[in-house]
Amino acid sequence: GQQLNQSPQSMFIQEGEDVSMNCTSSSIFNTWLWYKQDPGEGPVLLIALYKAGELTSNGRLTAQFGITRKDSFLNISASIPSDVGIYFCAGQLQTGANNLFFGTGTRLTVIP
């Protein structure tokens, strides 16, 4: 399958700080998705991006679809303790049924 490189693998930040993480691929994707997973739960969709250059916000979260269509970024502003979890990026191709590929996740720890 496709390889998505997600970084950083883990982050320890102080409450109130901003967070940035990114995902890169050697392949071009038509859709980028960002999910958050809490321990023992399924991933929850945070933001979906459908167009190169698109910048979309969901509360304190902002994600961008890279111009090259090979990368995406997620920013979290003013982090709070409930932001703790694992954040996954996923790239989706336009064609083919088996067309969604996941990054390995960024584990975020917020220190109160």
Added chain:
Amino acid sequence: DGGITQSPKYLFRKEGQNVTLSCEQNLNHDAMYWYRQDPGQGLRLIYYSQIVNDFQKGDIAEGYSVSREKKESFPLTVTSAQKNPTAFYLCASSLSVVHQPQHFGDGTRLSIL
């Protein structure tokens, strides 16, 4: 509430036993998927189904089987041929396989006794 329901939350399997994980959705989605998640790793696709009575192997289908007799149901059987079944299993669905994000259930954790 609309969503995806996986059951049971925890499951234990004895050696040589087949076990079936349930996944039900009431979102009227055509496509359904099964993923396996191991500690510290991303999601790997086991099987997917684009429509009722159709399903395809994903990247790691060996030792697993599925059926799609109803639109809302996509059970996964972990067979005795799967030698390393301990993992967190996630079911997902989407309106279609193209241009539609997948939504996930809360997972089933399978362990070997």
